Amino acid sequence: MKVVSENIAMAPLKPLSRAVTGAIRTNQKASVSTRSRSSVLTNAQIRPKRKADFSPVKENVKRSAMGDITNNKKFDDKKKATLKQPAKKTIVQVKTLPSVRTVLKPKQNENVLPPQAPCLNGVVTRAAVKNVTTGQTAVKPKEALKEISNPRIKTRLSNEFEKTEESLYSSALEELSSGAKAKTPPSDEKSPNLSVVSIVAQQLQNKLNLGIHEVPEGVPDFDKENWDDVHQVSHYAMDIFNYMKSREPQFEIADYMDRQVCLTSWMRSLLVDWMVEVQESFELNHETLYLGVKLVDFYLSRMTVGKETLQLVGAASMFIASKYDERIPPAINDFLYICDGAYTCRELVRMEINILKVCDFNLGIPISYRFLRRYARCAKITMPVLTLARFILEYSLMDYATVTVRDSKLASASLYLALKMKKISGWTTALEFYSGYKLEDFKEVVILLNDGLHKKPKSPLMTVRNKYSHKIFFEVAKIPLISNEELFV
Template sequence: MPFVRGKKPTATGGSRIPKLHAKATENQEEGSLQVKRSSAPPQGAPKKRTAFVDITNAGKLSFSLPGRKKETGSKVQKKTSSKGSSKNRANLKKTSSVRSEGPEEGKKQEEEERKEEEEEERAATPPVEELGVLEAPPRRELPPHLQRPQIPEQFDIDSEHQNDVSLTAEYAKEIFDYLKQREEKFPVCDYMAQQPSLNPGMRAILVDWLVEVQENFELNHETLYLAVKLTDLYLSACPVNREALQLIGSTAMLIASKFEERSPPCLDDFLYICDDAYKREELISMETSILQTLSFDINIPVSYRFLRRYAKCVGAGMDTLTLARFTCELSLLEMDLLPERGSALAAASLLLAMVTKDLGGWSPVLQYHSGYDVSQLAPLVRRLHAMLSSPPDDKLRAVRTKYAHKVFFEVAAIPVVAIETLESALLA
């Protein structure tokens, strides 16, 4: 009785096979059908077919590639038969020669035949010129602006960190050369003539307040330097009222925190430190104004980065580096030092700290990595020395109070070096 499609066959009344056994036999049949695709279907079942071509006929199909002529079956047969016949003849010759001759003569005969086959293969293969194999083109030299600088061995300060991928020691020299070039893109001059409502004292009070904000929020020193730089760049481009000065400083610190910090303070924190003098919308609007004025280019080189690099050149200790940091951070309050480049301020601060600590003058390795010699730094060093020697302002105590702490080696209490000692070091 044939199976009706879509219905299961019903067992006859006289069948005594349990249902479990019937299911097992059905599973066995299905397994055999999956393993052996070419097995015949059950009697009466509909004939199976694939969607495109039966898989069992795949070997019988022939595909023609474009640009090639089809070879007839006779040609293919001739090729295979000719190859097979030549091999058979060679094998027959070998076996007959080995049987007729002795073992030594048979070996000689095999070697001669092998040599003949190698010579035939060499003759059949065309030379390299005919195959079209081209020689490798000559290696071109990179243009000068793409070539990596060759650092002399006595000036190499980064080779000891080659295995530390986080420091990128192989690119350190190029990175700082690039930062030094970018300094020319952010010049700042004395902009107080364009600000009728401001004066240098107001700006100094704002910077002194930003130092306190950086210390209370425990922000990086790079954040403080970048915030002061953003403030000066914005004030040099836009006239503002004195009531908006603190709003500009706090917004600049917010932008710098987003750029430098791993976990920057939120906007409400900056509203709190301003004693809620400004609204949330005003701070967001000022942030937009600053970023648009600077064309969203806030990757500005700051002197603190150069200072750490130069201190590494001479292996300066933390006490010497902190003394140079104190001088460099105190210079942020001075309006007349705004036009100076950050790299030059860092080099002059380190030179003054080394002379104060009696660690020698400007070494050749510092001159190589900074690009400044003593004659270029001498005028700026004298101005920094005069800044340290002047009596402190009672209204601007944040920097001196900060560096009078034990954490900073109490460098603010170190006496200023005598001017005679400094002059002799600069003239050496």
């Protein structure tokens, strides 16, 4: 148990000790599993093997995919006994199939099937030929008597779906004759469904401003420069982010901490710090972390949660986010392990179902990290400046004051603050065009993020600072801060 405030105890939010994470960072094989390694630890005393490793060896029971699925030994014995008995000879009465039409007299120039010809062009027909008399002639349809130009293409011989004069069904592999032409609707007539689709498409285009991207003078056209790069999706990248910005009002989060009787903003900060450590230990994508934190706030804004289940909400949110964003998400046993056995598998699955129901199974939530990458890429920001903006944005996840701010504005404010801290430039016309925001639109958010950086760091919340103090991240956490007066000079 960790004391999170005065006389308030909370469920263990950080069972993953610093020693374990240090061993992970030094590439030792005594930590939790990652996407590239198995989940079994070398020390069985720390973490036993999974139940699947101790499962008994199954008998080598072979069965057909479409055959018997009972796996009953008695049934197999009876089946073998019946197979040994000689098969009884049965006489099947031949019936005239629907594809054979009966006429009284053969017409002139009619293709008549000879009585001694059981096959046609090497293709055996299903219809059995009866004894032909003078008053009754068995005639096959004209489509079945055509010569096959391509021997690889087989004609459909199903009697139920073969096209005849008496049937309305047509064969899926029917070939059009050389003289037949497909019927085309007149150019004057318009389908009513097509008109409805065009109206809806026009409304969507007007709403999202699709296809109208006139780049102002002096602004580099990033999408046009990467037009042939399929990974940049430059043809509709602008439309994608316009659509994401239009979806932000659906996921706005109100101030919910007053309705949470058992929770405080400090408890939420501890939970987010623990989630950052989980993301670093499992080597997850940053999008997974941001989506997990968003799911936590979205769930807490609509449901009342006790302090004993707060960590369960965080673990289930990261579990859902990893399934959505990761190529190989961690197993459920890994999330149970990082919770130090505080919850069972049933409890984690039940919480996962509850979170998905609350968010209505809608996981396409716009997150600030995606906006930040788009703005920095279009403005051709260098990697050290982008890493500093990522540090500011990730550090703001622990600040409860940023919950009510839209993600696109958070991304713009963090990038502007990074440019000012590096003393490079301000909010350029390129950033204004691609983000859709002017400096006055997120000026208050910049001050909010800068105030959060000036707060004295507390020892339980040092995961993000330690992460971005490494040389891999250009040690951006050690860059000197600036005052609010220097932000808009």
